[in-house]
Amino acid sequence: MKAAVTVFPGSNCDRDIAVALRRAGAEVTMVWHKEDRLPDGIDLVAVPGGFSYGDYLRCGAIAAQSPIARAVSDHAVRGGYVLGVCNGFQVLTELKLLPGALLRNAGLKYICRTVTLRVESQDNLFARGYALGQRIEIPIAHHDGNYYADGATLDRLEGEGRVAFRYLGNPNGSQRDIAGILSENGRVLGMMPHPERAADPGHGGTDGAAFFDGMVTALAHA
């Protein structure tokens, strides 16, 4: 399974996600933001967490205008798989590959701690490492993680089984406790929590390892 990880000035989880993907068996290529194409034959693009372009304007807004962002969009439009974690999720909403927006946390503070999530959908290749309804412990680290969409969009996401993960004990004010959502075709996942920061015993938790194992194995056979 071949994956690309985009790298922006200010990305800080690019190497972490590459390590987690490689550990799960993926062949990973890092792609600088000034590139305007992705490597041939990739199965997944991962847009990592961090502070792309210093979070200026809005988190993810400038990254969404970068040369590589157009290639990521084209990949998704062609039916390719895309994973956005934290700042990556923000970039994917700015690109309109996922609906809604990530607003400032309800408490206006940066939150860095481990939260409990419930796996809400297994009808996609991203969460194959988990059982439906499973509770997992995954770290968050963000100041703009408050998921917002209008009522009709939220109803649609729920009705179509596109809420991938929900917080148990909402840390940031996200509507309907949403921590991660899927695109209409189920091939684009955006999530605020960082599974790559809980993928090794040295991280203090390993619940994220099953995320990468399940996803890489599923994509290898897709």
Ligand SMILES: NC(=O)CC[C@H](N)C(=O)O
């Ligand atoms: N860890 C991250 O990706 C943080 C995303 C963004 N910079 C925020 O604080 O909301």
